[in-house]
Amino acid sequence: MGTILDGKAIAARLHDALTREVAALRGCPRLAILWFETPSSALYRKAQCRQAASLGIAITDASFPTDVEPDAVEARILEWNRDPKIHGMFVHQPMPAQINPQRISALIDPAKDIEGIHPQNSARRFFAKARIGSCTALAVMELIEATGMPLEGKDAVVVGHSEIVGRPVSMLLLDKLATTTICHIATTHLEQHVHRADVLVVAVGKPQLIKGAWIKPGAIVIDVGINVVGGRVVGDVEFEAARQRAAFISPVPGGVGPVTVMMVMKNTVEAYKLQQQGGAAA
Numbered sequence: 001m002g003t004i005l006d007g008k009a010i011a012a013r014l015h016d017a018l019t020r021e022v023a024a025l026r027g028c029p030r031l032a033i034l035w036f037e038t039p040s041s042a043l044y045r046k047a048q049c050r051q052a053a054s055l056g057i058a059i060t061d062a063s064f065p066t067d068v069e070p071d072a073v074e075a076r077i078l079e080w081n082r083d084p085k086i087h088g089m090f091v092h093q094p095m096p097a098q099i100n101p102q103r104i105s106a107l108i109d110p111a112k113d114i115e116g117i118h119p120q121n122s123a124r125r126f127f128a129k130a131r132i133g134s135c136t137a138l139a140v141m142e143l144i145e146a147t148g149m150p151l152e153g154k155d156a157v158v159v160g161h162s163e164i165v166g167r168p169v170s171m172l173l174l175d176k177l178a179t180t181t182i183c184h185i186a187t188t189h190l191e192q193h194v195h196r197a198d199v200l201v202v203a204v205g206k207p208q209l210i211k212g213a214w215i216k217p218g219a220i221v222i223d224v225g226i227n228v229v230g231g232r233v234v235g236d237v238e239f240e241a242a243r244q245r246a247a248f249i250s251p252v253p254g255g256v257g258p259v260t261v262m263m264v265m266k267n268t269v270e271a272y273k274l275q276q277q278g279g280a281a282a
């Protein structure tokens with residue numbers, strides 16, 4: 001029976017360290033949150049605001065109806081770019097269909113881009129000293145690190161290739177010298193790839209996509225997926241069956257999610273420090 005990777009406990013440890021760091025700063029970092037009025041976005045924003053308040057990070061936020069004109073969203077980002085009191089910006093995803101995510105990513109001031117989505121930052125920032133980049137990918141790596149298992153030479157398989165999760169997490173696994181395979185919608189024989197994974201990261205958004213019987217005995221399984229089924233939040237992995245085979249497994253909820261919120265805060269503090277030094281990200 002695999003050990004459950006407790007995201008809440010890991011987030012609490014990160015919270016303690018970050019509280020000390022924020023207290024030692026001369027000023028106050030400010031995070032700007034732009035979100036679209038959907039129930040899931042409202043919940044996520046609430047979690048972000050709660051953590052920011054408990055850490056002493058200030059929040060500016062803007063909400064838009066899901067039928068908002070793209071111009072209004074773009075104008076707000078440009079306004080925040082010019083505001084020296086704002087140090088980090090987080091735009092909730094998924095964005096409504098009429099908003100072009102690539103256009104939004106390219107508009108954000110790279111120095112305030114705490115998700116690493118600006119084209120100038122997407123790959124580079126992970127290898128910069130400050131390691132500001134996809135908060136979810138950094139959270140996945142924190143969970144893997146908590147297992148104490150070295151990644152070098154291990155077979156890592158990432159299911160999902162989104163700009164915001166699958167791709168950045170693959171880069172970080174590669175950076176640790178794991179032999180990394182990225183699976184996606186066109187992958188044939190997904191089961192075979194999953195079955196040879198020492199480390200499996202699933203970020204798709206399809207409940208039960210990964211069957212418990214596919215898991216390699218002794219694997220580390222990180223489930224990023226968030227799905228609501230019959231009023232319950234579940235991941236992309238058949239949790240109970242997978243736990244029978246895995247050495248470590250992250251639950252949904254209570255796994256990647258709480259750690260991701262802390263990474264948003266950590267990246268805001270890193271961006272603040274870089275801006276105070278007047279330096280670039282790298």
Ligand code: NAP
Nearest residue numbers: 136160161162165184185203204205224225226256257260
């Ligand atoms: P996304 O942009 O929709 O990406 C999903 C990825 O899965 C795409 O690359 C897609 O490929 C791929 N895919 C779809 N069906 C597949 C299949 N049958 N086999 C293999 N790959 C398949 O979503 P995302 O933003 O990466 O998020 C993924 C999940 O993680 C969602 O449930 C989201 O809610 C959750 N999430 C959780 C956190 C957290 O903190 N816990 C943070 C972010 C996201 P194509 O694009 O080629 O179709």
